Amino acid sequence: MAALLASSVLLACTHIPEQGAAERRTPVAVAPAPPPSPVSPISPRPEMHASPALKMLAPGAQAYIPPQPANTAKYQEFADNPWKRVAEEPLSTFSADVDTGSYANVRRFINRGQLPPRDAVRAEEMVNYFGYDYAGPKAGDSQPFSIHAQLAAAPWKHEHGLLRIAIKGKDLAKESLPAANLVFLVDVSGSMSPTDRLPLVKSALKLLVAQMRAVDRVSLVTYASGTNVVLPATAGNEKEKINNAIEMLVASGSTAGEAGIRLAYAQAREAHIKGGINRVLLATDGDLNVGVTDPKQLKTLVETERQSGTGFSTLGVGDSNYNEALMKQLADIGDGSYHYLDTLQEAHKVLVNEFTSTLAVIAQDVKLQVEFNPANVNEYRLIGYELRALTREQFNDDKVDAGDVGAGHAVTALYEVIPKGVTGKVDALRYQKKGKPAATPAANADELAWIKVRYKDPGSSTSKLIAFAVKQPASLPALDKVDSDFRFATAVAGWAQWLRGSTLIGNFNASDALVIARDARGNDRYGHRAEFLRLVELSATLKRQ
Structure with missing residues (x-):
C-alpha cells in the first residue's frame, strides 16, 4: 500500500508535456471521490452488494457498510482554448x-x-x-x-x-494490410481482477485475434509483481493456441509496468517484421507501483522505441484508480492511439469495426x-x-x-x-x-x-x-x-x-x-x-x- 500511495503522489505531481508542445508544467488532476451510484452493469462487484444477513438485523442495529476504495483516478488538467485576436x-x-x-x-x-x-x-x-x-x-x-x-x-x-x-x-481492405507483429502487453496485477478490467481485456483481445491472418504474428506478455512471456510470436491463424494463452491469465500481485513495457519491446524486436505493422498494445488501468513509475522515464522509453519503428497503443480499463493521464500520454508519445474500454461493445468498435484504422498508419x-x-x-x-x-x-x-x-x-x-x-x-x-x-x-x-x-x-x-x-x-x-x-x-x-x-x-x-x-x-x-x-x-x- 505504501508503494501504491507513493506512486500515486508521484504521478499526480508529474506532468509529461505533449511531445512537440511548448514545455509547460501542468498538474494532473485527481478526480473527486464519486458519490454513491448504481453499479455498472459491466462491473458487478460482490463487495458492493448488501449481504442477505443485513436484512435480518435487529431493530436499531447499525448495518456494516464495507469501506469504498479511495478514488485515485488521474486526469490531466487543462484550460479551454481562449479567444484570440x-x-x-x-x-x-x-x-x-x-x-x-x-x-x-x-x-x-x-x-x-x-x-x-x-x-x-x-x-x-x-x-x-x-x-x-x-x-x-x-x-x-x-x-x-x-x-x-x-x-x-x-x-x-x-x-x-x-x-x-x-x-x-x-x-x-484488411486483406491488403501489411503483415502485423502485435505484442499484447497485459497488466495482470491485483487491481485488474474486477470484471470490468482483466476479464473484459481477455474478451477484447479474443475479438482482435479473430481478425488476425496467417501472415500476422501475435505475442503475449504479462506483468504484475514480475514479468512473463506467456506466448512467444505465434502465427495469427493459430487462433486456438493464442486464445488458450489469453484465457489462462489471472490477476494477482503488484504492478511492475516499466519492466513489462521493456519485455514487450524486446519481444517486438525479436519478431520484427520489416515493412510491417510492429506495435505493442498495452491493456491496463495504469496503476503502476513497482519499479520505475516516473512518467517522464516511461515517456523516454516509449519515445526511444518509437524511433526504432515499434508503435505503442493503449487500451485503458478501470475506474477509481484509473490513470488516464498516463494512458493517453504513452499512446501519444508512441505514435499510437488511446482507447478506453468500458464495455465489450466498445472493444468490438475499436478492434473489429475499426481494425484497419486502429493498426495501419x-x-x-x-x-x-x-x-x-x-x-x-x-x-x-x-x-x-x-x-x-x-x-x-x-x-x-x-x-x-x-x-x-x-x-x-x-x-x-x-x-x-x-x-x-x-x-x-x-x-x-x-x-x-x-x-x-x-x-x-x-x-x-x-x-x-x-x-x-x-x-x-x-x-x-x-x-x-x-x-x-x-x-x-x-x-x-x-x-x-x-x-x-x-x-x-x-x-x-x-x-x-x-x-x-x-x-x-x-x-x-x-x-x-x-x-x-x-x-x-x-x-x-x-x-x-x-x-x-x-x-x-x-x-x-x-x-x-
Whole structure:
C-alpha cells in the first residue's frame, strides 16, 4: 500500500508535456471521490452488494457498510482554448488527434449515474469518436488523405461562425494490410481482477485475434509483481493456441509496468517484421507501483522505441484508480492511439469495426496550421486540442512528433470565428502601433483562412506540405443548411463544452445539443449516434439533480 500511495503522489505531481508542445508544467488532476451510484452493469462487484444477513438485523442495529476504495483516478488538467485576436495572433497550430478514449470514459460515468470530472472531457476526442461520411482521396491521388473545410453559423451565437476542417484517410481492405507483429502487453496485477478490467481485456483481445491472418504474428506478455512471456510470436491463424494463452491469465500481485513495457519491446524486436505493422498494445488501468513509475522515464522509453519503428497503443480499463493521464500520454508519445474500454461493445468498435484504422498508419506526424485573414476575421478559438497545441515554429520542424492518421480515419477540428464587424471578446492592446494590420493583398481579399497540413509518409523522416485557402462566404450559412455530419459534430462539440462547464457557449445546454443531434442522426450503422442521444438526455437529468 505504501508503494501504491507513493506512486500515486508521484504521478499526480508529474506532468509529461505533449511531445512537440511548448514545455509547460501542468498538474494532473485527481478526480473527486464519486458519490454513491448504481453499479455498472459491466462491473458487478460482490463487495458492493448488501449481504442477505443485513436484512435480518435487529431493530436499531447499525448495518456494516464495507469501506469504498479511495478514488485515485488521474486526469490531466487543462484550460479551454481562449479567444484570440487575429490582428495579434493570426496563427493556430496543433497536432492531429484520433484518440477516442474520452468519449467512452464519459459514457461510463453517465451510465453509472454520475457526471464526469471536468478534465475527463476532451472535446476533440468526443467529436472524433464518431464516423463521418467525408469523401476520401480519389483513386490515384498522391496524398493519403483528403481535406475539406466548411463554414456555418454557431448554434450558441448565430453571429459567430463555425469553421469545420475535416480530414479523411484513405481506406484499406484488411486483406491488403501489411503483415502485423502485435505484442499484447497485459497488466495482470491485483487491481485488474474486477470484471470490468482483466476479464473484459481477455474478451477484447479474443475479438482482435479473430481478425488476425496467417501472415500476422501475435505475442503475449504479462506483468504484475514480475514479468512473463506467456506466448512467444505465434502465427495469427493459430487462433486456438493464442486464445488458450489469453484465457489462462489471472490477476494477482503488484504492478511492475516499466519492466513489462521493456519485455514487450524486446519481444517486438525479436519478431520484427520489416515493412510491417510492429506495435505493442498495452491493456491496463495504469496503476503502476513497482519499479520505475516516473512518467517522464516511461515517456523516454516509449519515445526511444518509437524511433526504432515499434508503435505503442493503449487500451485503458478501470475506474477509481484509473490513470488516464498516463494512458493517453504513452499512446501519444508512441505514435499510437488511446482507447478506453468500458464495455465489450466498445472493444468490438475499436478492434473489429475499426481494425484497419486502429493498426495501419497511412500518415505520420500530421500537423495543422490555420492562418486567419484579419480583413475578414476578428477573433477565433479552437474547440478542443488543448493538449495537442504546437508552436508556430514546430509546424515546420520535422523532428517534432505529432499525431498519426490510420487507414480510413476521420479527423475533425472546429474553430469558432467572429467575423469582422461583429463585436469581439478580447480588447485590443493599448500599446500596439496605431492603425490596422497590413492590408490583405487584393488577390486574397476573399479568403477567410489559409490552411496548411504537414505529414510524413510512414517510415519517412521528411514531411510533405498541403496548403489551400478557405473562401469567405457572402453570408454565414445557417447550421440547418449544412450536411448532417457537420451538424452532428457541432452537437457533440457543444455538449462536450457544456459538460466541462464552459463559459464560452452562452446558455447552450444539453437540450440544445439534443435537438441538433436528433435532426442530424443520419446514417447510423452501428447505433453510436442513437446512443449519444440517450447519453445527452441522461446528462441533462443528472445536471438537474
